[in-house]
Amino acid sequence: MKKLAGFTLGLMLSLASFAQIKIHSHNDYTHAKPLLQAYAYQVYEIEVDIFLIGDSLIVAHSKKDKDLTRTINAMYLDPIANWTKDDAKRGVKTNYGFRLMIDLKDSWSDVYPVLRREIEKYGKLFDKGKDKNAIQIVMSGNRPADSLYHKFPSWVYFDGLPNINYAKADLKRVTMISDNFAAYSKWKGVGEIPAADKLKLKKVIDQAHRLNKPMRFWGAPDTQECWQQLADLGADIINTDKIVECKTYFEHK
Template identity: 25%
Template sequence: MRPLLFTLLAVAAVTASACSAPPEVCVEGSSRTPTPLAPDPKAGLFAFTHAHNDYEHERPLEDALAQKFHSVEADVYYAGGLFEVSHLGFGARGTLKSLYLDPLQAKVDERGSVLGDGAPFTLWVDLKDAHDDLGDALAHLLDQYPMLTVFDADGTVTPGPVTVVLTGDRKMKEAFVREHTPRRAIRDSNDFSPDDPPATSAWGFYALDWGRYLSWGGSGSVPAETSERLACIANKAHQSGYRVRLYNTPDTEAVWQASLDHGIDFLNSDRLAELKAFLESR
């Protein structure tokens, strides 16, 4: 019954999303012309690779690094003082510390950067639940890792080889950046508006649900409306100092190319080897 229940809930969520009007992203004065991503001088187009739900791969983190990915995502539940990595809150394969923070710090200590190319790496921590002591526990954990970018309340940012971005539970991530400074994490928002204020040392990323903002299924040519909406989101975000990730994306070459062409900063994928081959062919 459990798989059937999850399937029904997923279908209901998709149906509800499809029936609601998408948020307004293009307003008068919006730049609707796509601005392609320029290859990073150190990592090329691989600087934009992102492993969605990385922990579900056979070798968490290691499989992504083997394919030259520069960003990974880990869902975490707080339990007994530990941040357990799991999608549904049970069957954890390890902790944030054991699966990600310790291995990443070891690689930085050995190579100077995670992949040895000098390019920055992003670790997205998806907070799946809320607890009163979660923020203090997370701050204490992250403070043990000198590789992490440090953010101060006065806007000062001390870049490190790895940047932690908090996503997921809105109240928890907002409370964390409000209550802890200096801190070794920044937050995202799952909502975009053309009226959003400029990015700060507390909030510097967007993680947006593809199905909420776009209707294209990811095959064939990019529809004009999709192109315009992607351009409006990316151009405004970059103008304001944000970086953009889309999730629940169709995992297709057409979407990967559209993301590159429209300036979406993270190529969200579960198909690690296929995305690597795609980028190597560019």
């Protein structure tokens, strides 16, 4: 009976941790005010794509639209560091709990050494392993083998994938489970999701929750109908390019 009670309490706490919908600012650097708008609306996660060009980490959707002045330092890391320093002087915390997702568009073996050098310039600011109040860095895109996750420095966390049997030590470095919405449904975001698609989506959401991880779908229709139906199915993080509309929608429901 005690075991059952403990399991029930644990399940309730797990479900409660996913109860509040979180907003993921997809390709944040393409927005009118990169970083600033996402921060002002206190989104849960801010996503930035990077390429290695020469010895610099350039923020871009593809190498065709690169701008060598748009480095990850200039657009994200330096502003966050400066805000933190200024706020500390005023006795204010900059970090309300947001995460910075870095989507590696070039090979892990090429990008990671350069990214590590740049991140570690900021000391504990981005190292959740050394400071519980640090801004968490989450790696997505081209990642190493999942069996190696636990071997990386304490600031390195990963965006997880479904249907992987993560070892316990590696799972600790996984912040969420993410997958392509199109792998489960061709629905365009108007009306109801087909019942068969709902079952497929619900199955992978439940799998993530059994790992005590939140679930995010990328590539889903960016409509109110889709946001709501994903939330109703139990998805925890809404991936959107419309952060103001999405945040406002859930706050005023």
